[in-house]
Amino acid sequence: MAKRTQKAGATARFGARYGVSVRRNAGTALAKKSAKYTCPVCQYRKVTRKSVGIWSCSKCGHTFAGGAWEPFTRASDTNNRILRRSVEGATTADMAFIAQQAALDYERALAAGEISTEEE
Numbered sequence: 081m082a083k084r085t086q087k088a089g090a091t092a093r094f095g096a097r098y099g100v101s102v103r104r105n106a107g108t109a110l111a112k113k114s115a116k117y118t119c120p121v122c123q124y125r126k127v128t129r130k131s132v133g134i135w136s137c138s139k140c141g142h143t144f145a146g147g148a149w150e151p152f153t154r155a156s157d158t159n160n161r162i163l164r165r166s167v168e169g170a171t172t173a174d175m176a177f178i179a180q181q182a183a184l185d186y187e188r189a190l191a192a193g194e195i196s197t198e199e200e
Contacts, residue, residue, distance in 0.1 A: 088103075089107055090107055090111065091103040091104075091106050091107045091110070094106070113129055113149050116128060117135070117150070117152075119137040119139065119140060120142070121137065121142040122139055122140040122142070124137070124139045124140075126138045126139040126140075130143070132148050133145055133147065133148055134146075135151040
């Protein structure tokens with residue numbers, strides 16, 4: 081006989097209660113929580129969640145704070161990118177943006193009459 085239902089996975093304990101979308105969201109959160117992640121120190125896939133926001137590597141023992149469901153949040157990725165740019169210096173995209181802003185400021189000053197184009 082053919083199977084007529086899908087496997088419910090970790091949300092099978094909820095049965096038919098709470099609705100499909102709530103059970104689906106809970107399933108993705110539970111999957112993120114119980115997954116293993118890459119350690120930022122030893123680069124092994126051994127990081128597990130100890131409690132809400134506390135993550136630990138079972139290989140090197142490194143313990144760090146992170147998100148509730150994942151060890152690295154979008155905010156932490158953004159902060160790391162900002163720190164890396166401040167240490168390494170501006171990237172080519174940053175330099176292009178700076179040059180564009182300088183050109184716009186020059187055009188505004190020229191239009192306002194603060195700068196003259198004639199050489200004296």
